[in-house]
Amino acid sequence: MLLQIKNLHVAIQGKEIIKGIDLVVNEGEIHAIMGPNGTGKSTLASVIAGREDYEVTEGEIVYKGKNLLEMPVEQRAREGIFLSFQYPVEIPGVSMANFMRTALNDIRKYKGLEPLSGSEFLLRMEEKKQLVEIQSQLTNRSVNEGFSGGEKKKNEIFQMAMLEPTLAILDETDSGLDIDALRIVANGVNKLRRPDNAFIVITHYQRLLNYVIPDFVHVLYDGKIVKSGKKELALELEEKGYEWIKKEVASL
Amino acid sequence: MPNDKDDILNEITNSDYKYGFVTNIETEFAPKGLSEDIIRYISRKKDEPDFLLDFRLKAYQRWKEMQHPQWAHLDIPPIDYQDIIYYAAPKVNKGPSSLDKVDPELLSTFEKLGIPLEEQKRLTGVAVDAVMDSISVKTTFQETLNKLGIIFCSMSEAIRHYPDLVKLYLGSVVPYADNFYAALNSAVFSDGSFVYIPKGVRCPVELSTYFRINAAKTGQFERTLIVADEGAYVSYMEGCTAPMRDENQLHAAVVEIVALKDAEVKYSTVQNWYPGDREGKGGIYNFVTKRGLCKGSYSKISWTQVETGSAITWKYPSCILQGDNSRGEFYSVTVTNHYQQADTGTKMIHLGRNTSSIIISKGISAGFSNNSYRGLVRVAKKAENSRNYSQCDSLLLGDKCGAHTFPYIQVENKSSIVEHEATTSKISDDQLFYCKQRGIDTESAIGLIVNGYAKEVLKQLPMEFAAEAQKLLAISLEGSVG
Ligand SMILES: Nc1ncnc2c1ncn2[C@@H]1O[C@H](COP(=O)(O)OP(=O)(O)O)[C@@H](O)[C@H]1O
Ligand SMILES: [Mg+2]
Numbered sequence: 001m002l003l004q005i006k007n008l009h010v011a012i013q014g015k016e017i018i019k020g021i022d023l024v025v026n027e028g029e030i031h032a033i034m035g036p037n038g039t040g041k042s043t044l045a046s047v048i049a050g051r052e053d054y055e056v057t058e059g060e061i062v063y064k065g066k067n068l069l070e071m072p073v074e075q076r077a078r079e080g081i082f083l084s085f086q087y088p089v090e091i092p093g094v095s096m097a098n099f100m101r102t103a104l105n106d107i108r109k110y111k112g113l114e115p116l117s118g119s120e121f122l123l124r125m126e127e128k129k130q131l132v133e134i135q136s137q138l139t140n141r142s143v144n145e146g147f148s149g150g151e152k153k154k155n156e157i158f159q160m161a162m163l164e165p166t167l168a169i170l171d172e173t174d175s176g177l178d179i180d181a182l183r184i185v186a187n188g189v190n191k192l193r194r195p196d197n198a199f200i201v202i203t204h205y206q207r208l209l210n211y212v213i214p215d216f217v218h219v220l221y222d223g224k225i226v227k228s229g230k231k232e233l234a235l236e237l238e239e240k241g242y243e244w245i246k247k248e249v250a251s252l
Numbered sequence: 253m254p255n256d257k258d259d260i261l262n263e264i265t266n267s268d269y270k271y272g273f274v275t276n277i278e279t280e281f282a283p284k285g286l287s288e289d290i291i292r293y294i295s296r297k298k299d300e301p302d303f304l305l306d307f308r309l310k311a312y313q314r315w316k317e318m319q320h321p322q323w324a325h326l327d328i329p330p331i332d333y334q335d336i337i338y339y340a341a342p343k344v345n346k347g348p349s350s351l352d353k354v355d356p357e358l359l360s361t362f363e364k365l366g367i368p369l370e371e372q373k374r375l376t377g378v379a380v381d382a383v384m385d386s387i388s389v390k391t392t393f394q395e396t397l398n399k400l401g402i403i404f405c406s407m408s409e410a411i412r413h414y415p416d417l418v419k420l421y422l423g424s425v426v427p428y429a430d431n432f433y434a435a436l437n438s439a440v441f442s443d444g445s446f447v448y449i450p451k452g453v454r455c456p457v458e459l460s461t462y463f464r465i466n467a468a469k470t471g472q473f474e475r476t477l478i479v480a481d482e483g484a485y486v487s488y489m490e491g492c493t494a495p496m497r498d499e500n501q502l503h504a505a506v507v508e509i510v511a512l513k514d515a516e517v518k519y520s521t522v523q524n525w526y527p528g529d530r531e532g533k534g535g536i537y538n539f540v541t542k543r544g545l546c547k548g549s550y551s552k553i554s555w556t557q558v559e560t561g562s563a564i565t566w567k568y569p570s571c572i573l574q575g576d577n578s579r580g581e582f583y584s585v586t587v588t589n590h591y592q593q594a595d596t597g598t599k600m601i602h603l604g605r606n607t608s609s610i611i612i613s614k615g616i617s618a619g620f621s622n623n624s625y626r627g628l629v630r631v632a633k634k635a636e637n638s639r640n641y642s643q644c645d646s647l648l649l650g651d652k653c654g655a656h657t658f659p660y661i662q663v664e665n666k667s668s669i670v671e672h673e674a675t676t677s678k679i680s681d682d683q684l685f686y687c688k689q690r691g692i693d694t695e696s697a698i699g700l701i702v703n704g705y706a707k708e709v710l711k712q713l714p715m716e717f718a719a720e721a722q723k724l725l726a727i728s729l730e731g732s733v734g
Contacts, residue, residue, distance in 0.1 A: 049689050052681075077691035085689075089682045093704025102700060103690035110691070142704065143686075159690065 002027050002064065002198050003048075003167060009058035010040075010047050010223075016057070017043045019223035025167070030189075030199045032209055032234060035220035036242045041202045042086055044220070045171045048200075049083040050076050063167070077103075078110040080166030080197075084156035084173045091143035096155070097125065099143045100162050107163065128161040132188040150181045157188035164192070169200045174208040186211030206238040219245055282339035284469070288312065291439055294339050298408050298442070301415055304422075311428035311438030320432045324566055324595035325624040325656055329500070331537070336502060338440045340470040396457065402486075403448040404459050407475055410446035417448055421479050425508040425545045425572070433504040433566075434541040437473045441506070444474035449484035449515075458714050460489040471502040478508070480515035482548065487518040489717055498534045500563060505540045513548025513575065518556070520713050521569075522721050525561035527728075532591025532620075535563025542569035543599075546578035546607075554581035555598065556712040558721045560728040563592060568626065570599035573607035573635070580609040585706040585721075587728045588621030588653070597627035597658075602635040602668070611642040614706045617653035618729055624656040629670055631663045638668040646676045647705055649698070649729065699726030 003025040010018035017040045025031055033041055047054050048061065050073035061068040068076065091099065104124075105115040116124065125139060134154050144152050153173050160168055173185050189199055189212045201212060209217075209231065217233040218225045221242075226249050227233065237245070282293055291312055295305040320328070397404050403414060411418050428438035445461045461476070480486055490507075503525060509517050519542075528535025538561070544553035555569040571580025582598035600609035609629070617623040629640045646655035657674050679701055687697035703710065703722050713721055 051685055073685065073688040074691055074693050077689050083689050085686065089680070089686045091683055091686070091701060091704055093707035094700050099687075099690070099692075099700065102696055103687075103692050106693055106696060107691040163690065 001025075001062075003068075004062040005048075005059070006062070007059040008044075008047070008056065008061065010043055011055045011057050012043070012053060017054075017223055018047070020059070021220075021223075021225055023218070023225065025198050025200065027198055028193075028195045029215045030193070030201060030212060032212075032214035032217045032231075033200060033202045033220055034204070034206075034217060034234065034237060036246075037204070039220050040223045041220055042171055045083055045086075045169045045200070045202060048076075048167075048169060049073065049081060074106070075110070077163075078107045082160050082163055082165030082168045084153075084160060084168065084170040086171040086173075086175070086202075088144050088147075088152045088156055090145045090147075092145050094143050096139040096141060096143055097121075100125065100139075100159065103159075103163065124162065128158060131191055132157050132161050133184050134158050149176045150178065153177060154181060154184055157185050161188060161192060164197075166197050167200070168192075168197070169202065171202045172204060173201075174203050174205065182208060183211060206234040209234045221245055221249055280341045281337050281470070284337050285334040286312075286336070286338060286440065290338055294440060294442060297339065297341075298411070300411055303415075303419055304411060307423065307428060308439050311435045312440075314429040315432065315435035315439055318429070318432045318435055321566070324626070325622065325658070326564055326566060326593050326595050328537070328564060331500075331502060333436075335469075337470040338473070339442050341442070397455075400453050400456070401450040402453060402455055403446065405446055407441070407444040407446050407477065410477070414446070414448070417479065418446070418477070421477055421508065421510055422475075423508075425510060425543050426506050426541050430541060433539040434506050437475060437504045437506045437541070440471075441473045441475035444476045444505070445478075446476070447478040447486060447488060449480045449486045451481045452483040453481075454484070455486040458487050458489055460491070462491045469499070469501075471504065473503075474505050476505070476507040478517055478519070479510045480512065480517050480551075482512045483514040484512075485516045487520070487714055489520045489522075489714060491522045491524070491717075491720075500528075500535060500537055502537045503539070503562075505542075507540070507542040507569075509544035509553055511544065511546050511548065511551035511553050511578075514550045515548065516552040516554075517544065518554045518714075519544070519569070520717055521555075521557040521559075522713075522717055522724065523557065523559045523561050523565070524724060526563075527561045527592050528563040528590065530590045530619075532563070535592070536561065538562035538565045538567060540565075540567040542567065543572065544570070544580070545572045546575050546580060546604075548578070549575040549604070550577045551575050552579040552581070554583070554712070556581075556583040556709065557585070557596075558706075558709070558713070558717075558724065559584070559586040559594060559596060560724050562594075565592075565594040565596050567596045568598055570601070571609065572601045572603065573609065573638075574603045575607075576604040577606045578604055579607065581712075582609075582611045582613070582627075583709040583712045584613045584625075585616070585709045585725065586614070586623055586625075587616045587702075587725060588618070588623040589728055590619040590621060592619075592621045594622070595624045595626055597625045599628040600630070600640055602629075602631040602638040602640070604635055606637045607635055608639040609641075611640070611644070612708050613642075613644045614709055615644070615646040615655050616649065616702055616705070616725075616729070617646065617655050618649040620652050622654040622656070624654075624658060626658040626660075628660040629662070629672075630660075631665060631668045631670065633664040636665055636667045638665075640668075640670045642670075642672045644672075644674045645705075646674075647702070648676065648678050695726070698729055702726065702729055 005021055005023040008018055008021040101121050214231050217229055219227040291308050426434050429435050449455050511517050525536035546553055553571050573580050580600050586594050586596055588594050613625045615623040625644045631638045644657050659672050661670055663670055684697050702725055
């Protein structure tokens with residue numbers, strides 16, 4: 001068991017957003033989380049990554065057998081948690097190469113490894129660029145500065161490839177992408193998939209799930225997982241729309 | 253983790269100054285205090301010609317009638333000018349001709365500073381003039397320069413060997429009564445660097461001076477003069493450090509640059525004088541007058557400064573654009589932390605036609621510090637078709653520090669264009685979270701973000717300095733955000 005979320009309640013500024021979530025993610029699995037806007041998908045992702053603005057009012061998260069909620073953000077990252085941001089932030093003047101090198105070496109230091117030399121790093125960057133099929137210019141530019149929406153998302157996948165996380169959370173990485181970019185994102189996930197890592201793919205549409213085949217699909221609605229199933233659930237959702245879920249929840 | 257940010261902010265702003273050691277070498281002092289006798293003592297010690305003693309005495313007479321400037325956004329405690337030692341010299345064999353003759357303690361000091369002279373000489377091709385307590389210790393790389401007719405020596409040597417050049421240019425850009433601190437410097441300066449690049453010569457190495465205050469209770473008053481003759485080019489770098497002391501020490505330097513027709517001078521500073529402790533105790537008062545004269549047409553003077561040290565900084569490296577089509581540049585990053593105060597900026601005085609200038613200033617404030625940009629752009633009536641572009645950005649780390657911008661713009665003709673842009677921003681939580689989510693610790697994240705912010709300025713620095721400056725920016729802000 002890689003990640004276990006138990007009865008998680010989360011509030012922002014006193015308002016409860018997550019209202020009791022249970023979720024188990026094992027190594028080798030891909031979980032899709034779907035649901036209408038504003039239901040708490042990004043909130044869940046942020047809490048796992050350790051964003052400070054959120055208050056966990058109840059419940060716990062266990063990651064690799066440790067209490068995740070006690071770990072600072074950077075330690076979670078160093079323990080293998082990666083968040084592909086729904087809205088990646090720009091850092092003017094900081095080159096992608098410098099950014100990634102700092103990240104990699106900070107992670108390596110945490111693990112007691114020597115820092116990568118300049119050439120080792122460049123080699124790795126080339127390799128991963130090819131793996132996720134991203135153009136070389138992206139890494140020469142400042143972090144996300146002046147990137148189009150699609151470029152930002154591809155850049156998240158590139159970073160994921162560089163850092164080789166154990167648990168990657170993709171928050172609507174597919175939103176706003178054309179079909180080519182969507183394939184790049186999907187290929188990235190499929191190529192990085194290993195028996196010892198796991199993905200949580202948050203998405204609004206079932207489109208991505210044609211390329212990334214999830215083991216489980218969960219529907220998040222009003223801060224709760226209201227339905228879980230296999231990949232067929234995504235198709236059903238696509239067909240019947242979220243109204244179906246809303247009605248079903250209301251009738252309970 | 254609520255308010256983690258403030259804790260980390262405190263932590264980062266609380267880093268230690270790593271240059272704070274004292275070197276135990278024999279030092280010769282003048283008696284404390286300032287008087288005509290002291291000035292004569294200094295001049296005699298240095299075996300100076302009459303014109304120089306005259307220059308000093310005139311400066312002293314004027315200084316006695318002057319007031320220290322009050323207009324800066326600085327809170328300067330009263331300074332007792334009679335409680336300062338105006339001349340302190342490490343006792344070394346006069347003008348060592350080889351490294352063997354230099355006090356080993358002194359050499360190890362420079363090694364601690366990261367500038368082993370021999371290494372630099374061989375590896376980087378940087379010619380170094382090291383000034384400790386106002387006395388020039390060693391100038392490397394002399395032979396290469398000699399062949400090209402380039403003069404790079406201590407001011408004392410220049411006064412002995414090239415009195416005509418010194419007489420012609422000393423005080424020609426910063427007159428002895430220019431301002432309170434410049435007048436003080438003119439009266440008591442003990443050494444500094446002198447550079448002359450002959451006509452049409454491009455100086456093949458970066459010239460560099462390292463300034464170090466060592467002795468207690470002393471002031472440092474170095475004076476630098478750089479003359480680039482027609483069509484000449486030189487890039488000059490200046491670095492400075494000082495021991496940690498509870499008392500405040502005064503540093504009042506003067507730098508004059510003259511660029512003749514088609515000449516270009518690039519002057520880079522990494523200022524890292526001891527800033528005082530986290531409670532604001534001790535630190536250097538850095539009251540410096542730096543000015544360049546673009547005397548000939550198509551001449552260019554460029555100032556780049558990275559200011560991270562000093563308890564109080566009062567400094568406005570300026571350009572007088574006298575020659576037609578001449579150009580002035582000012583690139584500045586100023587970091588203030590704890591209780592540091594900085595009032596710094598530039599003056600671009602456009603006198604010739606088609607003159608242009610650019611000002612890029614990045615102020616970064618943390619802790620309880622105060623950081624002001626003060627800049628004047630004046631375009632005289634005759635300076636037709638002149639251009640200035642100014643951009644002054646402030647970045648705040650935390651909410652207890654201050655950032656201020658005081659731009660003064662005077663344009664006396666209609667054909668010139670002056671543009672000024674200013675922004676104030678805070679380091680964003682989103683940026684920090686993004687970095688930390690990638691496994692980067694908070695301090696490195698701040699270092700990255702701040703260096704990115706200052707990139708436009710840092711890229712102006714010569715390679716040899718850039719890496720050091722980047723580290724310095726990160727270190728100066730250690731403990732400042734979360
Ligand atoms: N920083 C915040 N401050 C206040 N409310 C927030 C904040 N972030 C999210 N919310 C609110 O929490 C709810 C869930 O948001 P979010 O997790 O972003 O939803 P989703 O990702 O499913 O669209 C929304 O009602 C949103 O307005
Ligand atoms: Mg969202």
